Amino acid sequence: MTAASPPVGTVGLRSEVRRWLPLAGLVVGALALQLLFSGDDAFPARWDSTFESPIDDAGDWLRSNRSTHPVFTAFFSPLSRGIDAIITGISDFLLWVPWFVVIAAAAAIPARVRMYRAAITVAVALAYTGVIGLWTETMQTLGLMSAAVLLAVVIGLPLGILAALKPGFETILRPFLDIMQTVPAFVYFLPLFMLFGIGNVPGAVATLIYALPPVVRLTTLGIRTVPPQAVEASQMYGARRRQTLTKVQLPMAIPSIITGLSQTIMLALGVVVLATLVGASGLGSPVLQSLNQRRTGRGIAAGLAIMAVAMVLDRIWRSAAERDPLKRHPRNVTLVGLGILAVGALLGRVVGAGSFPEVFDWTLFDPVDDVVTWIRDNLRWLTRPLSDSIVTWLYLPARDLLTDTLAWPVVVFVGAWACWRMKGWGLALFTASSLVLVGLFGLWELSIDTLVQVLLASAMALALALPIGIWAGRRPRIEAALGPILDGLQTVPSLVYIIPAVIFFTVGVVPGIMATVLYAMVPGVRITALGIREVATESLEASRTFGATPRQTLLGVRIPLAAPTIMAGVNQVIMMSLAMVIISGLVGGGGLGFETVVVLKRSRFGLGFEVAVALVALAMILDRFTEAAADRLQPHRDTGL
Amino acid sequence: MESAADKTCLEARGIWKVFGSKSDQAVELSRDGASRKEVLEATGCTVGVKDVSMAVTRGETFVVMGLSGSGKSTLVRCLARLTDPTAGSVFLDGEDLTAMDEAALRQVRRQKLSMVFQHFGLFPHRTVIDNAAYGLEIQKMAKAERHERASAVLAEVGLEGYEHHYPGQLSGGMQQRVGLARALTVDPEILFFDEPFSALDPLIRRDMQDQLLDLQHTLQRTIVFITHDFAEAIKLGDRIAIMKDGVFDQVGTASQLITSPATDYVREFTEDVPKIKVLTAGDVMQTQTTSGTRSVPASATVESLLPLLLEGDDPIGVSDADGRTVGVVDRNAVTQILASAR
Ligand SMILES: Nc1ncnc2c1ncn2[C@@H]1O[C@H](COP(=O)(O)OP(=O)(O)OP(=O)(O)O)[C@@H](O)[C@H]1O
Numbered sequence: 003m004t005a006a007s008p009p010v011g012t013v014g015l016r017s018e019v020r021r022w023l024p025l026a027g028l029v030v031g032a033l034a035l036q037l038l039f040s041g042d043d044a045f046p047a048r049w050d051s052t053f054e055s056p057i058d059d060a061g062d063w064l065r066s067n068r069s070t071h072p073v074f075t076a077f078f079s080p081l082s083r084g085i086d087a088i089i090t091g092i093s094d095f096l097l098w099v100p101w102f103v104v105i106a107a108a109a110a111i112p113a114r115v116r117m118y119r120a121a122i123t124v125a126v127a128l129a130y131t132g133v134i135g136l137w138t139e140t141m142q143t144l145g146l147m148s149a150a151v152l153l154a155v156v157i158g159l160p161l162g163i164l165a166a167l168k169p170g171f172e173t174i175l176r177p178f179l180d181i182m183q184t185v186p187a188f189v190y191f192l193p194l195f196m197l198f199g200i201g202n203v204p205g206a207v208a209t210l211i212y213a214l215p216p217v218v219r220l221t222t223l224g225i226r227t228v229p230p231q232a233v234e235a236s237q238m239y240g241a242r243r244r245q246t247l248t249k250v251q252l253p254m255a256i257p258s259i260i261t262g263l264s265q266t267i268m269l270a271l272g273v274v275v276l277a278t279l280v281g282a283s284g285l286g287s288p289v290l291q292s293l294n295q296r297r298t299g300r301g302i303a304a305g306l307a308i309m310a311v312a313m314v315l316d317r318i319w320r321s322a323a324e325r326d327p328l329k330r331h332p333r334n335v336t337l338v339g340l341g342i343l344a345v346g347a348l349l350g351r352v353v354g355a356g357s358f359p360e361v362f363d364w365t366l367f368d369p370v371d372d373v374v375t376w377i378r379d380n381l382r383w384l385t386r387p388l389s390d391s392i393v394t395w396l397y398l399p400a401r402d403l404l405t406d407t408l409a410w411p412v413v414v415f416v417g418a419w420a421c422w423r424m425k426g427w428g429l430a431l432f433t434a435s436s437l438v439l440v441g442l443f444g445l446w447e448l449s450i451d452t453l454v455q456v457l458l459a460s461a462m463a464l465a466l467a468l469p470i471g472i473w474a475g476r477r478p479r480i481e482a483a484l485g486p487i488l489d490g491l492q493t494v495p496s497l498v499y500i501i502p503a504v505i506f507f508t509v510g511v512v513p514g515i516m517a518t519v520l521y522a523m524v525p526g527v528r529i530t531a532l533g534i535r536e537v538a539t540e541s542l543e544a545s546r547t548f549g550a551t552p553r554q555t556l557l558g559v560r561i562p563l564a565a566p567t568i569m570a571g572v573n574q575v576i577m578m579s580l581a582m583v584i585i586s587g588l589v590g591g592g593g594l595g596f597e598t599v600v601v602l603k604r605s606r607f608g609l610g611f612e613v614a615v616a617l618v619a620l621a622m623i624l625d626r627f628t629e630a631a632a633d634r635l636q637p638h639r640d641t642g643l
Numbered sequence: 644m645e646s647a648a649d650k651t652c653l654e655a656r657g658i659w660k661v662f663g664s665k666s667d668q669a670v671e672l673s674r675d676g677a678s679r680k681e682v683l684e685a686t687g688c689t690v691g692v693k694d695v696s697m698a699v700t701r702g703e704t705f706v707v708m709g710l711s712g713s714g715k716s717t718l719v720r721c722l723a724r725l726t727d728p729t730a731g732s733v734f735l736d737g738e739d740l741t742a743m744d745e746a747a748l749r750q751v752r753r754q755k756l757s758m759v760f761q762h763f764g765l766f767p768h769r770t771v772i773d774n775a776a777y778g779l780e781i782q783k784m785a786k787a788e789r790h791e792r793a794s795a796v797l798a799e800v801g802l803e804g805y806e807h808h809y810p811g812q813l814s815g816g817m818q819q820r821v822g823l824a825r826a827l828t829v830d831p832e833i834l835f836f837d838e839p840f841s842a843l844d845p846l847i848r849r850d851m852q853d854q855l856l857d858l859q860h861t862l863q864r865t866i867v868f869i870t871h872d873f874a875e876a877i878k879l880g881d882r883i884a885i886m887k888d889g890v891f892d893q894v895g896t897a898s899q900l901i902t903s904p905a906t907d908y909v910r911e912f913t914e915d916v917p918k919i920k921v922l923t924a925g926d927v928m929q930t931q932t933t934s935g936t937r938s939v940p941a942s943a944t945v946e947s948l949l950p951l952l953l954e955g956d957d958p959i960g961v962s963d964a965d966g967r968t969v970g971v972v973d974r975n976a977v978t979q980i981l982a983s984a985r
């Protein structure tokens with residue numbers, strides 16, 4: 003304030019008024035709306051199905067024309083057949099090659115760059131899937147995933163290159179990539195299922211969509227971060243744009259592209275397992291089967307097989323990413339190795355070896371069921387009350403508040419208000435209109451139900467993750483010990499988390515919430531620990547020189563400085579919760595997730611479209627809101643010293 | 644006799660480079676005498692190079708010396724057309740580089756230009772020999788032939804036996820030798836060096852400078868060499884341009900800069916230079932055509948005259964390249980140099 007400003011009293015008053023005005027607006031608006039609309043308890047039902055029936059009609063049209071209309075005969079059907087051919091081609095080949103050759107070949111990739119520990123891990127992990135009788139499923143999953151990743155590379159690489167070379171193109175592309183990554187992969191199944199029918203293809207395409215953004219992004223990044231001098235050197239020798247690209251920029255971007263691919267592969271694995279729900283074959287089906295039969299042991303067996311695949315892929319990619327030419331074996335060693343593998347494959351076929359011999363099968367793990375049953379029965383005193391209190395004290399009151407007590411316009415208004423405060427008019431408008439749209443779809447109560455579950459699970463996950471993360475972040479040794487466990491847990495596909503949750507909490511909302519808490523906790527812990535650890539030691543020492551106690555340092559320096567990172571973790575926790583809450587529709591979680599399962603089981607296209615739109619809207623709102631919150635915590639440079 | 648224009652290999656006329664969107668306005672302001680800072684405040688544009696003209700003779704080593712931010716890299720990038728100058732033109736063998744389209748420029752680069760970079764700009768994913776042969780590969784020369792040429796050049800710069808190593812396995816000095824080899828393999832007419840030795844240790848830097856001098860002795864290329872080290876400039880440059888805030892303060896031979904600095908800025912650099920090592924008999928002689936009993940070439944450094952002057956009192960004759968006597972040096976002249984050195 004300059005000297006010319008009015009007397010202090012008025013300034014104080016005016017700024018006070020300005021500060022409280024938005025809040026007053028919220029209260030008054032909410033009250034007014036509540037009074038006006040309190041008659042209707044939920045979104046007026048008379049507006050329902052304005053959308054559903056035309057879309058259902060369109061769906062019927064799709065179904066009856068799938069084999070005749072040119073859009074299908076000339077485009078979707080050939081596309082579908084092509085993708086299917088790639089998938090079955092790869093998995094049939096993997097099944098045709100004798101199992102020991104597959105294992106040897108997989109182990110040879112890390113061995114080629116002298117990563118022998120990784121080679122052994124790969125061999126053991128693959129052998130496990132065979133021993134447990136899931137060899138065929140494993141190869142099918144590998145086939146589906148390789149096809150999806152292959153397509154992601156074929157499509158993503160040129161897009162990434164184009165985006166790197168043409169900034170204008172990147173500006174157009176980026177929002178699409180953002181949306182592709184925000185929306186839970188499960189949601190993609192709905193429209194894809196309508197277009198491609200049941201089988202491997204919708205699963206592969208959903209995986210592809212989900213896996214595309216990291217490929218594109220890291221290709222762009224890799225090309226952008228090639229030192230400009232290298233590019234200029236190439237130009238100075240009169241290289242054409244294409245020569246510079248293929249001889250300098252792309253080769254130098256390879257490490258970054260490989261990082262993108264390894265992210266892609268891990269994401270893809272989770273989606274491929276889920277793809278069982280749209281009829282894909284592979285490791286998802288034993289998981290689903292054991293889930294349906296409540297056979298924990300078998301579930302664990304299949305879950306471990308998925309983790310084994312994750313491990314195999316991770317090691318193989320890491321060794322592919324090893325660019326140090328010195329570590330590589332000379333070329334003739336490689337050729338001899340390849341020769342041995344080829345001869346082994348042929349000889350193996352001659353003696354009739356192919357799929358893994360039946361050693362055991364997954365009934366090996368059945369005894370686990372007894373243990374689990376015993377534990378479950380003896381933990382009833384804990385799980386029952388826990389489950390009951392979550393439902394009666396948290397879930398039901400929250401849901402009833404939002405769907406019964408408060409009139410729907412109040413919810414829309416408050417939601418939009420919060421978005422306005424956090425981000426601005428754009429998000430507020432988006433939130434309000436998409437909530438109304440969801441209401442018009444007749445999905446009001448289901449969406450609120452899902453939202454409540456997501457928020458509840460996120461809150462619980464954060465309540466656990468934040469303290470653990472803060473604790474671990476201050477103790478490097480603990481974090482180091484925890485790291486591999488968390489890494490491992492992050493590769494476990496979401497579907498697997500449901501199994502223990504169902505065992506201990508039977509069916510309904512609670513197992514879904516519990517699985518979600520478990521699943522979403524992991525990134526929460528990791529990112530919090532990271533944020534806490536990365537606070538500059540200088541700041542900490544400065545605080546200590548002023549005689550601050552460890553507690554004061556933690557609360558006054560560490561946590562505030564780590565807040566933006568932690569908030570990014572909150573964003574991840576919430577987004578993962580959303581993905582998981584939808585999946586828990588499989589075990590009766592209710593909400594939009596259950597609706598999704600219904601759609602997939604009964605082919606209700608209209609509903610499927612609406613549910614997909616509602617989920618996309620929810621995902622976008624939650625993501626943008628928490629992202630804005632994280633931005634707000636970012637210290638402002640201009641106010642800094 | 645050859646005219647000056649024939650001997651000029653590279654010429655720049657009124658080069659401007661302004662960074663920012665209002666570059667025209669910035670050029671105008673700057674022309675009217677506004678300083679770099681004033682232009683930046685008024686338009687948000689940085690004046691990198693301000694109306695620089697220069698002509699480099701064939702076979703000459705032209706050094707541009709200036710402190711960090713003075714615009715040296717920007718200038719050399721304009722000369723090589725790695726960026727387009729805001730105004731002005733660059734002529735190479737009489738052809739206007741700045742007016743060329745992509746294809747013509749590419750052709751000229753393949754045939755005539757090369758550049759050595761401060762941070763080497765090597766390709767880490769290629770072996771030493773593939774780095775060195777890059778320019779030829781771009782010209783689509785067959786592998787065997789380009790490797791043969793590249794290994795010859797690698798041997799010349801002392802990298803025999805390292806052909807199949809990767810740049811990451813080499814020391815900084817060796818990496819820059821690869822950079823040098825890569826530039827020489829294409830047999831260029833003009834070599835641009837942008838602070839090639841700045842990232843190296845002093846001892847290795849000296850080795851590289853010596854090696855460059857040796858090479859230049861046999862190759863006789865036209866070189867534009869950027870440095871921020873005045874000693875390096877003196878050692879390598881036939882002529883030196885002192886650059887400050889985007890303009891040339893002075894252009895001349897080392898002796899000219901030392902004996903008659905145009906500005907205080909130039910003087911500051913020359914002050915610490917050991918003059919007797921730089922100035923030659925030609926620089927300090929009195930013009931006179933009668934010869935004495937003893938004679939030295941005009942290019943002999945003053946330092947090398949000291950023992951001769953101690954031997955006897957009489958002036959020493961100075962002869963030009965054709966052996967004609969052009970002047971004399973006596974104790975008095977040398978004492979004056981020594982006295983002004985402090
Ligand atoms: N691409 C660019 N965009 C904006 N300003 C630039 C750009 N490149 C250089 N400049 C500015 O132009 C001026 C001259 O930069 P230049 O790199 O030519 O200096 P230099 O003499 O090579 O310095 P150094 O010794 O540090 O390499 C500097 O003020 C710099 O900030």
Ligand SMILES: [Mg+2]
Pocket residue numbers: 715716717837838
């Ligand atoms: Mg520079």
